[in-house]
Amino acid sequence: GAGVSQSPSNKVTEKGKDVELRCDPISGHTALYWYRQSLGQGLEFLIYFQGNSAPDKSGLPSDRFSAERTGGSVSTLTIQRTQQEDSAVYLCASSVTGGAGKGTEAFFGQGTRLTVV
């Protein structure tokens, strides 16, 4: 498809389990972002990848969260030992070049809704 694709669209997991969320960015986009949208807390930046540069991990809330981007394309966000406060919608976005913060348009996927029970 032409847009950012995320899978799964919904994920229910038990507390303490690990989960992996996948993002397929728009083909040719070199920058990729992960955000989290929690009820009552708005959108929260998690991590940013740009080409082969070291990712900006400054938004990851704890060391249970990690992300990788293989071959400059697909990205996986992993949450280990999930907690109930991890329940949120996890959004991925991509842009042609780096710099959503500097004015480059970011294209968002529809998100993965994670529920930890």
Added chain:
Amino acid sequence: GDSVTQMEGPVTLSEEAFLTINCTYTATGYPSLFWYVQYPGEGLQLLLKATKADDKGSNKGFEATYRKETTSFHLEKGSVQVSDSAVYFCALGGTSYGKLTFGQGTILTVHP
């Protein structure tokens, strides 16, 4: 640190009414400012942007002017339509290339 404060919603208007959604920000330096919109069942998309003071961003009849003196970027539309019903997010881009700081979002519902 950077922060964005949006007017709390939800906002409910009749078709053809005038819309204002207030947005103020706190940031160091000279941030870029954005409005993103999320229509029902869709991902966030960029509505408009302004990258320096006094710039006016505009798109689909919506406008917002970057006011450094009042640290504001209020969204306006002269005549809303039912199809404008969505969640609107004000955001700023600061010193980080990759990070956008978002407001809480404002739900807009327009009735015929």
